[in-house]
Amino acid sequence: xxxxxxxxxxxxxxxxxxxxxxxxxxxxxxxxxxxxxxxxxxxxxxxxxxxxxxxxxxxxxxxxxxxxxxxxxxxxxxxxxxxxxxxxxxx
Amino acid sequence: xxxxxxxxxxxxxxxxxxxxxxxxxxxxxxxxxxxxxxxxxxxxxxxxxxxxxxxxxxxxxxxxxxxxxxxxxxxxxxxxxxxxxxxxxxxxxxxxxxxxxxxxxxxxxxxxxxxxxxxxxxxxxxxxxxxxxxxxxxxxxxxxxxxxxxxxxxxxxxxxxxxxxxxxxxxxxxxxxxxxxxxxxxxxxxxxxxxxxxxxxxxxxxxxxxxxxxxxxxxxxxxxxxxxxxxxxxxxxxxxxxxxxxxxxxxxxxxxxxxxxxxxxxxxxxxxxxxxxxxxxxxxxxxxxxxxxxxxxxxxxxxxxxxxxxxxxxxxxxxxxxxxxxxxxxxxxxxxxxxxxxxxxxxxxxxxxxxxxxxxxxxxxxxxxxxxxxxxxxxxxxxxxxxxxxxxxxxxxxxxxxxxxxxxxxxxxxxxxxxxxxxxxxxxxxxxxxxxxxxxxxxxxxxxxxxxxxxxxxxxxxxxxxxxxxxxxxxxxxxxxxxxxxxxxxxxxxxxxxxxxxxxxxxxxxxxxxxxxxxxxxxxxxxxxxxxxxxxxxxxxxxxxxxxxxxxxxxxxxxxxxxxxxxxxxxxxxxxxx
Numbered sequence: 071x072x073x074x075x076x077x078x079x080x081x082x083x084x085x086x087x088x089x090x091x092x093x094x095x096x097x098x099x100x101x102x103x104x105x106x107x108x109x110x111x112x113x114x115x116x117x118x119x120x121x122x123x124x125x126x127x128x129x130x131x132x133x134x135x136x137x138x139x140x141x142x143x144x145x146x147x148x149x150x151x152x153x154x155x156x157x158x159x160x161x
Numbered sequence: 162x163x164x165x166x167x168x169x170x171x172x173x174x175x176x177x178x179x180x181x182x183x184x185x186x187x188x189x190x191x192x193x194x195x196x197x198x199x200x201x202x203x204x205x206x207x208x209x210x211x212x213x214x215x216x217x218x219x220x221x222x223x224x225x226x227x228x229x230x231x232x233x234x235x236x237x238x239x240x241x242x243x244x245x246x247x248x249x250x251x252x253x254x255x256x257x258x259x260x261x262x263x264x265x266x267x268x269x270x271x272x273x274x275x276x277x278x279x280x281x282x283x284x285x286x287x288x289x290x291x292x293x294x295x296x297x298x299x300x301x302x303x304x305x306x307x308x309x310x311x312x313x314x315x316x317x318x319x320x321x322x323x324x325x326x327x328x329x330x331x332x333x334x335x336x337x338x339x340x341x342x343x344x345x346x347x348x349x350x351x352x353x354x355x356x357x358x359x360x361x362x363x364x365x366x367x368x369x370x371x372x373x374x375x376x377x378x379x380x381x382x383x384x385x386x387x388x389x390x391x392x393x394x395x396x397x398x399x400x401x402x403x404x405x406x407x408x409x410x411x412x413x414x415x416x417x418x419x420x421x422x423x424x425x426x427x428x429x430x431x432x433x434x435x436x437x438x439x440x441x442x443x444x445x446x447x448x449x450x451x452x453x454x455x456x457x458x459x460x461x462x463x464x465x466x467x468x469x470x471x472x473x474x475x476x477x478x479x480x481x482x483x484x485x486x487x488x489x490x491x492x493x494x495x496x497x498x499x500x501x502x503x504x505x506x507x508x509x510x511x512x513x514x515x516x517x518x519x520x521x522x523x524x525x526x527x528x529x530x531x532x533x534x535x536x537x538x539x540x541x542x543x544x545x546x547x548x549x550x551x552x553x554x555x556x557x558x559x560x561x562x563x564x565x566x567x568x569x570x571x572x573x574x575x576x577x578x579x580x581x582x583x584x585x586x587x588x589x590x591x592x593x594x595x596x597x598x599x600x601x602x603x604x605x606x607x608x609x610x611x612x613x614x615x616x617x618x619x620x621x622x623x624x625x626x627x628x629x630x631x632x633x634x635x636x637x638x639x640x641x642x643x644x645x646x647x648x649x650x651x652x653x654x655x656x657x658x659x660x661x662x663x664x665x666x667x668x669x670x671x672x673x674x675x676x677x678x679x680x681x682x683x684x685x686x687x688x689x690x691x692x693x694x695x696x697x698x699x700x701x702x703x704x705x706x707x708x709x710x711x712x713x714x715x716x717x718x719x720x721x722x723x724x725x726x727x728x729x730x731x732x733x734x735x736x737x738x739x
Contacts, residue, residue, distance in 0.1 A: 096645075096646065096649065099642060100642055100643070100646060103635075103638050103639050103642045103643075104639070106631075106635050107635070107639075110631045110632050110635050111632070112632050112635075112636060113632070115532075115533035115536075115549060116533060116536055116537075116542075116546050116549070118536075118537035119536065119537060119542055119543075119546065121546060124550075128639070129636075130553075130635075130636040130637075130639035130640045130643070131639040131640075131642075131643045132643070133553070133554070133557075133640075134554075134557035134639065134640040134641075134643040134644045134647070135643040135644070135646055135647050137553075137554035137557050137558065138557055138558060138561050138643075138644045138647035138648070138651075139647050139651065141417075141420055141421065141424065141554075141558050141561065141562075142424060142561070142647070142651050142654055142655065144421060145420075145421045145424035145425055146654055148421060148425070148662075149425045149662070151663075152425065152662040152663045152664075153425065153658065153660040153661070153662055153663075154660060154661055154662070154663055155659070155660060155661075156427075156659045156660055156661055158661055158663075159661075159670050159671065
């Protein structure tokens, strides 16, 4: 356990390259998801109400990313107050 | 009593089956486990729409056999869940669990065929008993199961009392016991009925019972438990309370409650329990919107949800069964050792995340479509705008906290050194079956759309039901891929800890316990002394009456009967005088 922990804080060269490849794959996938945006038109769901945010370029990509970031942040914040030891109710 | 032709209430097949299972053994029992749900499914489809049985109870006419489009859809998926659950449980579950699960499934199907509130209430309470027994059956393997089952029963009996009070009030006010839409009625009774339904749906403040109780069941037990209670509650909301605005707020709260608690949760099956609340929140929100598209969406999502959630729980249950581990922190790298369990888990995870070509994609999007369909003409259009943006965010969130978290921490991540194998063949078959259904419903959604309750809407608005458009596919892929980016970019923040998260159940699990202990200490001391005193007196009295110096009175039984009769006549006399 402690060995892997050390590896995590100071990754070995092979681990670096592995990590780089992983991020490269992710970057390519994300780029592939964005490219069709140039050819597909999204229609605004609430056009009649004057809201066209969801038809803008790449809306679903950035909205998803920030929504998920916000949800993780809120969960972490609430975790400070809500988390207890696993055996809390057994004591 | 009047019955049109030969028709057996489908729920009764499983309820009677629950009592037959203990009488048979071995292959016959296995055969019944698979055959009875299929027979039920057949019966569900043989009964034409309408009410076919009336039973007189005092001045009321019960309708325990009313087939409707909504009821048939839910009964169908309940029967399928009982079938696959039985297949998964086959050799592993205890007899008590199997019988209880059939009793529970039969009662749930009974609710879907209830034409009146009294029948509904009876099946509702039978469901509470059946599900408690499913939990109870795991008492030997898991010492936490029994106390959890008692807490579970208390919450549901509480909900039952509120529901019964509401039904009594409703019948008193309207004179009708018919179970139909209550949106037009008003008064306290309606809200009590809604509150009773909401307890079972997992609404706030009592959402905690799901994560408290379900994960203490056996691997197969939780598969059964996940299918019926919350979804029966969604069914009664669809029939009874379509378009009740407060449900939108309640549903949205449930959606995000499930996501936040799911993100914090380390125990795999508790994570699944939180995701039930979150997913059911989508359905409750849709019922609150209340248009035909929204109700179709809620029903379709419930149908798909039962299948992919059962699949996820079969996968998580197999991991628990084969490794004995239930926490993300103890697991990792199992893909190589349990490939079939992993494929099942990943398929379920993709379906719950609404990945294109899975059942979640073609059902959840009906609900989001319902948010914008009539937004321009709605009484509060901005509310629907919020609903759409929040549900879209929550769709991405579903991928985050369960779609990625579950497979990543269990099947990938770093190798935890465990070397299990896939579970028994019958469990694998059950997983293959549900994985197949998750994909089949995604690729051929028309089959599911054809049995949705509101077909007029389907014909009038076919556009809302066309899922595979370039724009929809692209937006969904972007939503999921960038949720994935957030997951891996923020992975250090998602590091799992060996903790639980406090919830409202703290009040009855901790606060009441502490208060109770404090109270018991003082009163118990006092009670002990008083009890000893009373005991001594009674002993002395008996010794006096029957001892050597006692009067030796022997009252003949005839004399006693006479006195009872006198008392009864007295009571009757008083009654007439009143």
